Amino acid sequence: MGKLEVSLEEIRQASSDARLNLTPQEENELKNQITDFFRQVTFLQYSELEKVRATYYPHTQENILREDLVRPSLPLEMVMLNAPDADTDFFHVPKIVE
Amino acid sequence: MSGDKLTAAELAASIKEGALQLTEHGENVSRLCTKAQSEFNIFINFNPNDITKESERLAGKVGSGAELPLAGVPFCLADNICTLELKTTCGSRMLASYRPLTEDGAVRRLKEKGALLAAKGNMDEFGIGAGGRNSFFGAIKNPCNPEHTGGSGAAAAVASGAVSFSLATDRCGELRQAAAYCGVLGLKPTYGRISRQGLIDSAPSMEQAGIIARQTKDLASALSIVCGADPQDPTSSSCGVPDFNALIEEKPRSVKIALPYLWDDLAALEGEVKDAIAALLCRLEGNYFSLETVPLEYFHHASTTAAMISAVEAFSNLSNYDGVRFGFRGESKHLHDMYRQTRTEGFSSNLKKFLTFGALISSGKYYHDCFLKAQKMRSLIKDELEKCLLQYDLLVVPTVPFKAPLLGSGISPLLPDFAAYYTAAASLAGLPALTFPLKDPAQKGGLPVAGLQLIGKAWDEKTLLQVSLLLEEELL
Numbered sequence: 404m405g406k407l408e409v410s411l412e413e414i415r416q417a418s419s420d421a422r423l424n425l426t427p428q429e430e431n432e433l434k435n436q437i438t439d440f441f442r443q444v445t446f447l448q449y450s451e452l453e454k455v456r457a458t459y460y461p462h463t464q465e466n467i468l469r470e471d472l473v474r475p476s477l478p479l480e481m482v483m484l485n486a487p488d489a490d491t492d493f494f495h496v497p498k499i500v501e
Numbered sequence: 502m503s504g505d506k507l508t509a510a511e512l513a514a515s516i517k518e519g520a521l522q523l524t525e526h527g528e529n530v531s532r533l534c535t536k537a538q539s540e541f542n543i544f545i546n547f548n549p550n551d552i553t554k555e556s557e558r559l560a561g562k563v564g565s566g567a568e569l570p571l572a573g574v575p576f577c578l579a580d581n582i583c584t585l586e587l588k589t590t591c592g593s594r595m596l597a598s599y600r601p602l603t604e605d606g607a608v609r610r611l612k613e614k615g616a617l618l619a620a621k622g623n624m625d626e627f628g629i630g631a632g633g634r635n636s637f638f639g640a641i642k643n644p645c646n647p648e649h650t651g652g653s654g655a656a657a658a659v660a661s662g663a664v665s666f667s668l669a670t671d672r673c674g675e676l677r678q679a680a681a682y683c684g685v686l687g688l689k690p691t692y693g694r695i696s697r698q699g700l701i702d703s704a705p706s707m708e709q710a711g712i713i714a715r716q717t718k719d720l721a722s723a724l725s726i727v728c729g730a731d732p733q734d735p736t737s738s739s740c741g742v743p744d745f746n747a748l749i750e751e752k753p754r755s756v757k758i759a760l761p762y763l764w765d766d767l768a769a770l771e772g773e774v775k776d777a778i779a780a781l782l783c784r785l786e787g788n789y790f791s792l793e794t795v796p797l798e799y800f801h802h803a804s805t806t807a808a809m810i811s812a813v814e815a816f817s818n819l820s821n822y823d824g825v826r827f828g829f830r831g832e833s834k835h836l837h838d839m840y841r842q843t844r845t846e847g848f849s850s851n852l853k854k855f856l857t858f859g860a861l862i863s864s865g866k867y868y869h870d871c872f873l874k875a876q877k878m879r880s881l882i883k884d885e886l887e888k889c890l891l892q893y894d895l896l897v898v899p900t901v902p903f904k905a906p907l908l909g910s911g912i913s914p915l916l917p918d919f920a921a922y923y924t925a926a927a928s929l930a931g932l933p934a935l936t937f938p939l940k941d942p943a944q945k946g947g948l949p950v951a952g953l954q955l956i957g958k959a960w961d962e963k964t965l966l967q968v969s970l971l972l973e974e975e976l977l
Contacts, residue, residue: 407867407870407871409861413768413861413865414857414861415568417858417860417861417864418853418857418860420807420839420860421816421820421844421853421856421857421860422820422823422840422844423841423844423845423848423853423856424841424842424845424855425853425854425857429850429853429854432854433854433857433858434941436858436916437858437861439916439917440534440805440808440916440917443917444802444805444809444871445802446799446802446805446806446874446878447870447871447874449874452874452877452878452881454880455770455877455878455880456880457873457876457877457878457879458737458876458877458879458883458929459876459907460704460706460931461691461692461693461706461707461883461929461930461931462693462738462931462933462959466738466877469732482602483600484600484602485598485599485600485602485826485827486825486826486827487551487824487825487827487828487829487830488830491570493898494825494826496834496836496839497833497834497838497839498834498835498836498837499836499837501798
């Protein structure tokens with residue numbers, strides 16, 4: 404694997420994927436931070452990693468299934484409690500279409 | 502009689518016997534919290550009237566003969582652990598007015614045993630980093646020296662004497678780092694020991710609750726209560742919970758300790774920290790302990806590995822902050838612009854950069870070249886630690902390479918995070934780890950020099966606590 408180089412275009416695409424606007428200064432700061440970071444992460448070049456399994460959780464987890472029974476859900480007034488803009492039973496959002 | 506110098510068990514016993522009145526004690530806790538808040542900006546949500554009311558309610562229960570082993574013991578919660586009565590902000594503008602709809606499982610257990618929730622602690626935004634300088638609610642000052650960071654409000658609250666213990670979260674080692682900065686004990690138990698239900702986390706495969714306290718016995722008291730399986734949290738373990746209060750009274754016969762070869766080969770390691778750790782290790786040898794250096798090939802990759810994994814998990818986990826159902830909303834006339842405006846204004850610059858990094862390395866060529874390799878390196882780090890701990894009881898390293906940074910030195914970048922150099926490995930492997938404070942006797946009342954971190958076998962918090970008590974009572 405060659406040396407990893409990140410471009411400003413890639414950073415702009417990633418911030419867009421994360422639904423975030425970065426200022427030009429933030430984009431440049433992040434580019435420099437990532438460049439330095441990749442320089443330090445020497446193991447990215449290790450070829451022996453190809454045969455290693457990935458670990459996603461520290462311990463093996465069992466799938467715990469509860470009984471398929473109907474249980475009370477949150478009351479609507481609780482669901483709406485933290486909404487920035489809501490009516491009694493729906494959330495208000497700006498329009499989607501022009 | 503004042504309760505702030507007693508262990509949790511002694512305090513609860515004094516209340517039960519009537520030597521200490523709960524209502525007066527509540528007023529004292531309230532006074533200490535008010536003072537700590539005005540001096541160190543430790544808390545985000547704190548209401549003296551709530552403490553008074555809760556003390557009165559507990560006094561009624563004690564009076565009616567209820568068995569409450571933590572009656573009146575004041576504790577602080579990091580502000581990403583949900584409670585029904587107080588807002589939970591995660592130190593972020595995004596959740597500045599958020600009222601949880603559920604209560605954390607561990608908090609519920611503590612309250613059932615009579616513990617007194619004093620306040621919600623200030624914290625870095627969504628628990629990412631322990632610089633203590635990236636909270637929407639202002640920087641956290643260190644009670645040992647207010648010109649330096651306290652790391653987290655949970656650690657600073659314990660160090661200030663306002664509470665007996667705190668519950669906080671540990672992602673890449675933030676709990677342990679903050680405890681070391683403040684000169685107190687910090688315990689991250691085995692992943693799965695404490696329910697994560699009700700915890701607003703950013704990196705679910707590593708982040709978990711832990712305990713900060715001034716005394717080992719308080720760690721044991723709280724741990725005995727908060728551990729255990731929770732049907733509402735599939736990551737919680739059904740592994741049996743021993744009575745840690747009883748177990749720590751047993752002295753360990755001989756403890757085999759491993760020290761990574763070249764543990765001090767790090768440019769960021771301050772000379773003072775290195776000397777303090779080296780001196781302590783010399784004192785330990787022969788006193789219950791045998792110490793050997795071991796080669797660990799992958800340990801030094803832990804902080805960069807953890808940074809990549811946690812950035813991707815944070816990018817995914819914080820994607821639901823869009824201004825629709827809860828939290829801050831940015832103004833816009835179009836839905837998609839509103840999502841973007843909400844997240845751009847609701848998150849700090851530091852967090853936005855971290856999330857962008859997570860988005861970057863979970864996509865395209867970076868997925869295979871970075872993220873997947875980090876997950877594989879996690880396997881190597883975990884296997885290496887577990888293999889080492891088959892031969893030794895504990896692994897020791899410093900907790901943080903440096904003393905608490907100056908508050909005026911700006912916000913620490915999250916990439917790279919040198920503070921996590923020694924703490925990230927236990928987080929990746931899900932192993933229990935405890936930081937023990939080292940104070941320089943020549944600097945009475947000054948900034949703590951360092952923390953000694955003990956990493957144990959999975960589910961063996963007992964040995965960590967026994968060694969901590971031994972260090973506390975006999976060796977230091």
